[in-house]
Amino acid sequence: MxxxxxxxxxxxxxxxxxxxxxxxxxxxxxxxxxxxxxxxxxxxxxxxxxxxxxxxxxxxxxxxxxxxxxxxxxxxxxxxxxxxxxxxxxxxxxxxxxxxxxxxxxxxxxxxxxxELEQYGVAASATIYACLFTIGLLALALYSAARDLLFLGLFGLTLAALLALSAVNGHLYQMPGLRLFAHWGGQGAVALTLLLCAACLQMLLRFVEMRQGRVAWKRWVDGMSLAVATLAGVCLLNLPALAQPMLKFQVVPYALSLLLGVAMLVDGGRRRIAMAWPLATLALFTLAGVVLGELASRGHVVDTLVVRYGSQLSVALCVAILAVGLLGRISEYRHQRDRELLARADTERRMARETARSGLATELQSQLRSLPPAEMQTTAFRLLVDRLLPLLPVQSCVVAVQGYHGVDLVLAEPSRLLLSVHPELARRQLALRRLAAQGVPQQQPVTDPAQPAIVAMEAVVPMQIRAPAWGVLLLRRAGGDGFSTDELSLAGEFLQLAVQQIDQAVAANNLRRSAELDALTGSLNRRTIDQWLARCFGEAARDSQPVSVLFIDLDHFKAVNDRHGHAGGDFCLRHVAVALRGALEEGDLFGRYGGEEFIAILPGRNGAAARMAAENLRMAVENLRPVWNGQPLRLTVSVGVATRLPSEDTPEGALARADRALYSAKSHGRNCVQVAPAVFS
Ligand SMILES: Nc1nc2c(ncn2[C@@H]2O[C@H](COP(=O)(O)OP(=O)(O)OP(=O)(O)O)[C@@H](O)[C@H]2O)c(=O)[nH]1
Missing domain, CATH: 2.60.40.2380 (Immunoglobulin-like)
Incomplete structure (x- = not known):
């Protein structure tokens, strides 16, 4: 029909x-x-x-x-x-x-x-709206997850697209609440479409700016967006005089916006921005839709249903592809967050390392200062292991040192390994020594003859100490993964710190000792003896304990000097000092008081015991037969003894009495002992 x-x-x-x-x-x-x-x-x-x-x-x-x-x-x-x-x-x-x-x-x-035609229209509209609605929800979810305003912008764009397309299709006025848009009539739909253009331009600008920072198009896009938004505002004034020109020329801002968008996307595509080319293609489709719509309005026969829904579908697809492109931001965020997490972990690791390092330095400084040299190394390396292992998890850790400041030492963590470590170190001594001499941390696999695979990795961190002494830190970790360069440098750094602190403590100790000792005889010097005297008398007074002082003076020493020269005299002084020190008991103090005069402090001993000790000293020298220039020498000493009186808490009185007793011994013919009575008359 x-x-x-x-x-x-x-x-x-x-x-x-x-x-x-x-x-x-x-x-x-x-x-x-x-x-x-x-x-x-x-x-x-x-x-x-x-x-x-x-x-x-x-x-x-x-x-x-x-x-x-x-x-x-x-x-x-x-x-x-x-x-x-x-x-x-x-x-x-x-x-x-x-x-x-x-x-x-x-x-x-x-x-x-x-x-049937109506159903096609319903299906097309529903598809477009559903697509936009879903993208809007997705954009909101992404915004709440990433707190990136770009996703809020995408949500705004989908909202603008929903409003504009539903206004153009006449569906907007079916919805309760949105009917008020009918107040603006056809100009309202034009205004919403213009706002959609402005939103699209801004969104595309953000999209192409995502990778490359500010783009050359920014000025144009901002200008065009502002012009289009202003035009939309003018439409919303609903001036009857503007209705006809608005409807007639609305195609111009649409087409210009789309052209600018296409140009921006082509530029973005050339700069390898993901999704820029598909977006540009879709924008061209939309532009074609606008042009065909314009032709239809001028009376040309065009399938308006296809043009209308085709261009609307390409708008929705544009928004969808834009959303996919923006999703790239999420992976960028993830990478950025990963980078930040790594940087934070690195900073925390460095801080923990620095804290442990400065903690180790402080502990070494404070503890080594008060330790005798023999205990310094054990304490220092124990501290090193305690501080290092929390930062550097290992299966076992061994410190092996030979000849370092005259000390041989082996430390193991866990300490139950010590028994098995000793024979192993003896077996590997040569190899370890060679590795230590190379001065660089190295690691090597540890194998077990019973297993084909690598059982553990062992790092050998050498100590920077002067040969022939050598030392290594052996770290063992189960499996074949081994140690990172960072870990090896950490171990080396800690080891170096311990060695440095030990060297400093030993040097300080030597210096201290040299300040305390008499250079010729190696006995305590006068200044040190004075300090010990004050301390011993103070303690004895506090504890009501006896303490005796002995002055020991070489007899006719001037004659020795005269006969054998000053060097011969010094030779005798050194030998006498060794003999006297050897004749004293542990806990007694001995020093050179000046010239050829020595002093001994006997804590806990009173007159009788002190006399006996003095006799021992005298005999020790008498029995001494030092040989100088082939000539055996005969030396004797006179000793003056004095004991602290119960009322005394300082040494001056006892020293004076001991001096007088010595004088008495000299006047009694020398080579004898005189004990001071409590009060000299
Ligand atoms: N070689 C040497 N001689 C010293 C040293 N200090 C002191 N003398 C000497 O010791 C001698 C002490 O002589 P005197 O005080 O007269 O006493 P003496 O000869 O030992 O006689 P008596 O003490 O009365 O037995 C001096 O000749 C000093 O030069 C020293 O460090 N080295």
Whole structure:
């Protein structure tokens, strides 16, 4: 059957929307009624009201901005079902109020076909809206997860796209709450579309800026966005005088925005921004849709349904691809976060390392200072192991040192390994010595003859000490992974610190000792003896204990000097000092008081015991037969003894009495002992 729209049926309506139009439609229905139902279909455009009538019969009116309840969900056309009994030639008046850009192209078709077309429209609209809605939700979720304003921008873009497209399709006014947009009529839809253009431009700008910082297009894009947004604001003023030019020229800002967007994306694509090329292609499709829509409005025959939904679909796809492109941000965030986490872990590791290092340095300084040299190394290396192992987890750790400041030492952690370590070290001594001499940390696999695989990795960290002394730190870790360079340098650093502190402590100890000792005889010097005297007398007074002082003076020493020279005299002084020190008991103190005079302090011994000790000293010298220049020498000493009185807590009195006792011994013929009475008369 042929349906012929009569000439004049395609009419462009006045865009100001104030005029009412009446058109006469003539068409031929089948001669017999009772067949399929027929309907007049009119593509949905911004008409205030439209209806058809014939004689007494009049269809319910429909409107773009106030869709009636029978308009259905997401309608794509104005549909007027014709009465079933109509047949043959029909003349029908089409009445329309309001404006629109496109000419009206009423069609008469079977109701089933009209419904089919309607369903296509519903499906297309629903797909586009669902796509945008999903992307909007995704953008919100991404924003709440990443707190990146770009995702909030994407949400704003999807919202703008939803509003603009649903306004253009006339679905916006079906929704409660959004009906107020009807107040702006056709200009409202134009304003929303312009805002969508501005949002798109800004979003695309952020998208291409993502990798390359500020782009050359920024000034243009910002200018265009501002102009388009201003135009949208003007539309919202709803000035009747602007309605016609707005509707007529709206294509210009759309096309310019799209062209700018395409240019920006082509530039982005050349700079290898992901998704820029697909986006540019889709933007071109949308541009083509705008151009075809414009052609349709100028009366050219175009499949408006395909153009409308095609361009809307490409807008939705643009937003979707933009979202995919922006998802790249998430991986960038992850990388950035990973980098930050790594940097933080590195800083924390460095801080822990620095704290342990300075803790070790402080502990070494404070502990080694007060230790005798023999204990210094054990303490220092024990501290080193205690501080190092929390930072450097290992299966076992051994410190082996030979000849370092005259000390041989082996330390093991866990200490139960010590027994097995000793024979192993003896077996590997040569190899370890060679590794230590190379001065660089090395690691080597440890194998077990019973197993084919590597049992552990052993790091050998040498000590920087002077040959022939040598020392190594042996670290063993289960498995074949071994130690990182960082770990080896940490171990080397700690080891170096311990060695440095031991060297310093030993040097300080030597210095201290040399300040305390007499250079010629190696006995305590006068200054040190004075300090010990004060301390011993103070302690003895506090504990009510006896303490005796012995002055020992070489007899006729001037004659020795005269006969054998000063060097011979010094030789004798050294030998006498050794003999006297050897004749004293442990706990006694011995020093050179000056010239050829020595002193002994005997804590805990009173007059009788002190006399006996003095006799021992005298005999020790008497029995001494030093040989100088081939001549055996005979030396004797006189000794004066004095014991602390119960009332005394300082040594002055006892020293004076001992001195007088010595004088007495000299005057009694020398080579004898004199004990001071409590009070000399
Ligand atoms: N070689 C040497 N002689 C010293 C040293 N200090 C002191 N003398 C000497 O010791 C001698 C002490 O002589 P005197 O005080 O007269 O006493 P003496 O000859 O030992 O006689 P008596 O003490 O009365 O038995 C002096 O000749 C000093 O030069 C020293 O460090 N080395």
């Amino acid at each position: 042929r349906v012929t729209p009569l000439p004049g049926a395609a009419v462009a309506l006045d865009p100001d929307g104030s005029r009412r139009h009446a058109l006469l439609l003539r068409f031929e229905l089948p001669a017999q009624s009772g067949g399929p139902g027929w309907a007049v279909r009119l593509e949905r455009s911004a008409l205030e009201q439209v209806w058809v009538e014939r004689g007494d019969w009049r269809s319910p009116p429909q409107g773009f901005f106030e869709p009636g309840e029978d308009a259905g969900v997401l309608p794509s056309s104005f549909l007027f079902a014709l009465p079933a009994h109509w047949h043959g030639a029909v003349e029908l008046e089409l009445h329309a109020v309001g404006g629109g850009r496109r000419p009206l192209r009423p069609q008469v078709m079977e109701q089933a076909r009209a419904m």
